[in-house]
Amino acid sequence: MLAIFILAAHGDKTSTPEKCLLFALTAFAAASHSATLAVLLGLCCVGWIARPFLRGRISVAGLTQGSLGLVAGAAMLLAANFALSGQLAWTPGGYGVAFGRMLQDGIVAQYLRDHCPQQKLKLCPYRDQLPATADQFLTRMFRANPDFVFTVTRDFVKSCQTPVLVLPDDTAGHSYAVAVESAMLAPKGQLSMYPWKDTPAKIPLAVRHVRSFLLSHRTT
Numbered sequence: 001m002l003a004i005f006i007l008a009a010h011g012d013k014t015s016t017p018e019k020c021l022l023f024a025l026t027a028f029a030a031a032s033h034s035a036t037l038a039v040l041l042g043l044c045c046v047g048w049i050a051r052p053f054l055r056g057r058i059s060v061a062g063l064t065q066g067s068l069g070l071v072a073g074a075a076m077l078l079a080a081n082f083a084l085s086g087q088l089a090w091t092p093g094g095y096g097v098a099f100g101r102m103l104q105d106g107i108v109a110q111y112l113r114d115h116c117p118q119q120k121l122k123l124c125p126y127r128d129q130l131p132a133t134a135d136q137f138l139t140r141m142f143r144a145n146p147d148f149v150f151t152v153t154r155d156f157v158k159s160c161q162t163p164v165l166v167l168p169d170d171t172a173g174h175s176y177a178v179a180v181e182s183a184m185l186a187p188k189g190q191l192s193m194y195p196w197k198d199t200p201a202k203i204p205l206a207v208r209h210v211r212s213f214l215l216s217h218r219t220t
Contacts, residue, residue, distance in 0.1 A: 030073025
């Protein structure tokens with residue numbers, strides 16, 4: 001914030017090297033956190049709105065440099081995310097980060113305590129096995145076993161004698177390759193068609209497959 005203020009209000013009193021350093025500081029600050037970027041963006045917007053009323057105190061060149069610093073920060077963030085994750089996304093895995101924070105703050109545990117007795121949520125059977133901190137959760141999700149599913153290992157799937165039907169997807173969180181591998185590893189695994197939900201006409205076929213799978217494996 002101070003860097004943008006200096007550029008906008010005191011740009012005529014700073015040298016070219018100082019302006020370059022302030023520009024770089026703004027860009028790195030904007031790339032460090034989305035909240036910081038939002039605050040800096042709001043400050044720039046306020047500066048542009050106030051500029052017609054404070055012509056003698058706010059420099060157009062300084063505001064432009066600060067705004068370009070935000071653009072450079074956003075570009076740096078996207079480039080870093082692409083280099084690390086292979087995805088040109090603002091927050092790849094952002095849902096995992098958000099869940100990790102709620103997990104660490106106790107929100108997930110409290111929600112499960114309040115709702116598991118009444119609702120059969122997927123996390124209910126595992127509520128006593130969840131990591132205690134966001135770091136533990138994100139390590140398990142993205143580092144310990146990043147190329148397979150989150151909840152189990154390949155060895156577990158190989159030894160699983162429960163019939164498994166996999167309906168593949170091809171998204172960042174549910175890749176097609178992992179879906180196929182899971183079905184092939186499971187001793188009693190089956191793989192449904194893909195894509196199965198891109199058109200309304202295909203969904204009944206997938207539902208038919210699910211029903212026939214369940215009927216063929218129901219216990220008497």
